[in-house]
Amino acid sequence: MLDPSRRTLALNDERTWFQRAVFYEVYVRGFYDATGDGQGDIRGVTSKLDYLEWLGIDCLWLLPFYASPWKDGGYDVSDYYSVHPAYGSVTDIEELLNQAHLRGIRVIADLVLNHTSDQHPWFAESKMSRDNPKSDWYVWADDDGGYQSAPVIFIDSQSSNWTYCPDREQYYWHRFFNHQPDLNYENPDVQEAMLQVVRYWLGLGFDGFRLDAAAYLFQAEGTCCENLPATHTFLKRIRSVVDAEFPEAVLLAEVNQVPSEVVNYFGNGDECHMCYDFPLMPRLFLSVKTESALPTAEALRQTPDIPAGCQWGIFLRNHDELTLEMVTDQEREFLYSAFASDPISRRNVGIGRRLAPLIDNDRRVAELLHALILSLPGSPILYYGDEILMGDNIYLGDRDSVRTPMQWSPDRNGGFSRADPARLYSSPIIDPVYGYQVVNVESQMNNPSSFLRWTREMLSVRHRESVLGDGEFKLLSVDNDCVLAFARFLARDERVVLCVFNFASKVQPVSVNLSDWISRVPVELLGMTPFPVIEDDGAYRLTLAPYGFLWFELCVA
Numbered sequence: 001m002l003d004p005s006r007r008t009l010a011l012n013d014e015r016t017w018f019q020r021a022v023f024y025e026v027y028v029r030g031f032y033d034a035t036g037d038g039q040g041d042i043r044g045v046t047s048k049l050d051y052l053e054w055l056g057i058d059c060l061w062l063l064p065f066y067a068s069p070w071k072d073g074g075y076d077v078s079d080y081y082s083v084h085p086a087y088g089s090v091t092d093i094e095e096l097l098n099q100a101h102l103r104g105i106r107v108i109a110d111l112v113l114n115h116t117s118d119q120h121p122w123f124a125e126s127k128m129s130r131d132n133p134k135s136d137w138y139v140w141a142d143d144d145g146g147y148q149s150a151p152v153i154f155i156d157s158q159s160s161n162w163t164y165c166p167d168r169e170q171y172y173w174h175r176f177f178n179h180q181p182d183l184n185y186e187n188p189d190v191q192e193a194m195l196q197v198v199r200y201w202l203g204l205g206f207d208g209f210r211l212d213a214a215a216y217l218f219q220a221e222g223t224c225c226e227n228l229p230a231t232h233t234f235l236k237r238i239r240s241v242v243d244a245e246f247p248e249a250v251l252l253a254e255v256n257q258v259p260s261e262v263v264n265y266f267g268n269g270d271e272c273h274m275c276y277d278f279p280l281m282p283r284l285f286l287s288v289k290t291e292s293a294l295p296t297a298e299a300l301r302q303t304p305d306i307p308a309g310c311q312w313g314i315f316l317r318n319h320d321e322l323t324l325e326m327v328t329d330q331e332r333e334f335l336y337s338a339f340a341s342d343p344i345s346r347r348n349v350g351i352g353r354r355l356a357p358l359i360d361n362d363r364r365v366a367e368l369l370h371a372l373i374l375s376l377p378g379s380p381i382l383y384y385g386d387e388i389l390m391g392d393n394i395y396l397g398d399r400d401s402v403r404t405p406m407q408w409s410p411d412r413n414g415g416f417s418r419a420d421p422a423r424l425y426s427s428p429i430i431d432p433v434y435g436y437q438v439v440n441v442e443s444q445m446n447n448p449s450s451f452l453r454w455t456r457e458m459l460s461v462r463h464r465e466s467v468l469g470d471g472e473f474k475l476l477s478v479d480n481d482c483v484l485a486f487a488r489f490l491a492r493d494e495r496v497v498l499c500v501f502n503f504a505s506k507v508q509p510v511s512v513n514l515s516d517w518i519s520r521v522p523v524e525l526l527g528m529t530p531f532p533v534i535e536d537d538g539a540y541r542l543t544l545a546p547y548g549f550l551w552f553e554l555c556v557a
C-alpha cells in the first residue's frame with residue numbers, strides 16, 4: 001500500500017507539489033480498453049488507477065483526449081471542449097479526476113496551443129473567405145515566401161511550413177503537419193479563446209497542463225519564429241490566470257530548445273512552472289554508449305539555474321521520437337550509428353524506439369538510467385510501459401512504433417482489450433523477447449525481482465528522500481571519467497544525499513571528493529547499510545559494478 005505520508009504530500013502540499021512529484025505519461029488510446037472496442041479510453045485509465053497508486057505515481061499526464069481526426073495522435077484538435085468519442089465523455093474525465101484525487105494522484109492534460117486540426121470549425125470558417133469573423137484566426141499569406149528562416153520540424157513528411165488552400169486562394173502557416181494550421185496569436189480573440197479553454201479544464205479539476213509546442217506561438221520575419229518575446233508574453237498571461245484562479249495548477253512547457261532559450265520559459269518564476277530538460281536526455285544515452293560520464297556532466301554544467309518555485313521535467317523516453325535536435329552534428333551521427341543502425345528506426349531528427357530496445361534490453365542500463373532521472377535535478381516523467389521494459393514495433397509508421405498497447409497480462413491482447421484482436425487500434429508486441437506473453441504487468445507484479453518491482457522500490461525511496469525532488473545540486477569531482485557523482489541537499493537542513501553512477505560496462509574504482517562532509521557516515525539508501533566514515537582528506541573510495549549506482553545519505557555520526 002501507498003505510504004500515507006506521500007499521499008498527504010501529494011495533495012496538501014500547496015503550490016510546489018510538482019517539485020517532488022513523479023509523473024507518468026499515458027497515451028490513453030494504448031493504455032486500457034474498458035469498453036471493448038479495441039481502443040483505450042478514459043474509463044480504462046480510471047480502472048488502472050489502483051495500479052498507478054501501487055507503483056507510486058503522483059501525477060498523470062494524459063496525451064490529448066479531445067475530439068480529433070486523429071491524424072497526429074490527438075495533437076490535431078477539432079474541438080477543445082469535447083472528448084474524442086472513442087475515449088468517452090467529459091463525465092468520464094470528471095470521474096477519472098475524482099478517482100485520481102481520492103488516491104492522492106494529480107492529473108494534467110495536454111494543451112495543444114499552437115495549432116488546431118484543419119477539421120476544427122474555426123479553420124473551416126477561416127478558410128472560407130478573407131473577411132469572415134474568423135478570417136484572421138490563422139496565419140494566412142498570398143504566397144509561401146514568408147518566414148523562410150523557420151525550419152521544418154517534421155522533415156519526414158513536410159517540405160514547407162506553408163500549404164495552399166484553394167478555398168481562400170491563400171497559403172496558411174503550419175509548423176507541424178499540413179493538416180495542423182497554426183493559430184494566429186496576434187489576434188486577441190484567439191488568445192481569449194484559448195484562455196477560456198484553460199479555465200474550462202482547470203475548472204473541471206485538472207491539476208495543470210503540458211503546453212504542447214509552446215515555443216512557436218508567434219511569427220516574425222527574419223527570425224526562426226521560435227521563442228519570440230510575444231510568445232513569452234502570452235504564456236505569462238496564461239500563468240497569471242492560473243495564479244489568480246487555480247493557484248495549485250502546474251504549467252509544463254514543451255520547448256525543445258537550447259538551455260539558454262529554455263530557461264526563459266520559466267520567466268522570473270512568473271511564466272511556466274516546469275520545462276522538459278531536452279538537452280540533458282540525449283546526453284544520458286551518449287554517456288551510456290561512450291561509457292563516459294563526461295557528456296552528462298557537461299550537459300549538467302550547461303543547465304542554467306532556474307527561479308525558485310520552478311522545476312525541470314526529466315525523462316528518458318516519451319510518445320515521440322528520441323529527439324536528437326539538441327546535440328551537435330557529430331554527436332547526432334554517433335547516436336544514430338550507436339542506437340539506430342537500422343535506418344528504419346529513424347524518425348524526423350531522432351529515433352523511434354522505446355527505452356528497452358535502445359539499450360538492448362540490458363536491465364543494468366535500465367536501472368542506471370532510471371536511477372539518474374530519479375535523482376538528477378528535476379521531476380522524473382515515466383513513459384507508460386517503460387516500467388516493465390516494454391518493446392516497440394519499428395515497422396509501424398511515424399511515431400506509432402512506440403505507442404503499442406500496454407501489456408497488462410499474458411492473456412489475449414496482452415490484457416489490454418477484450419476485443420477481437422483484428423479490431424485493435426494497433427497490434428500488441430508479440431515477438432519472443434518483448435511479447436506480452438513474457439513482458440507484462442501481471443507477471444512482473446508477481447516477481448519480486450522484476451524491473452517493475454524494482455521501479456516501485458526506487459519510487460518509494462525517491463518519495464522518502466524528498467531532497468531528491470527539491471534539493472540543491474552539486475557535481476562532485478571524481479578521479480574516473482566513467483563515473484558521475486553529485487550531492488543533493490537543502491541549505492537549511494543537514495540532510496545530504498550522495499549519488500554515484502558508473503556508465504562503464506566494467507567494474508570501476510573511484511575516489512569521490514567528499515571534503516564538505518568529513519566524518520559523516522554514508523548509509524546506502526536501498527539497504528540502509530552503513531559504509532566507512534568519510535576520513536579527514538575527504539577522498540572517498542568506492543567500487544562500482546558494471547553500470548552500477550549507489551545512493552547514500554551522508555549521516556552525521
Ligand code: NOJ
Nearest residue numbers: 072073075176212213320
Ligand atoms: C509535440 C508532440 O509531442 C507531438 O507528438 C506532436 O506531433 C507535435 N507537438 C505537434 O502537436
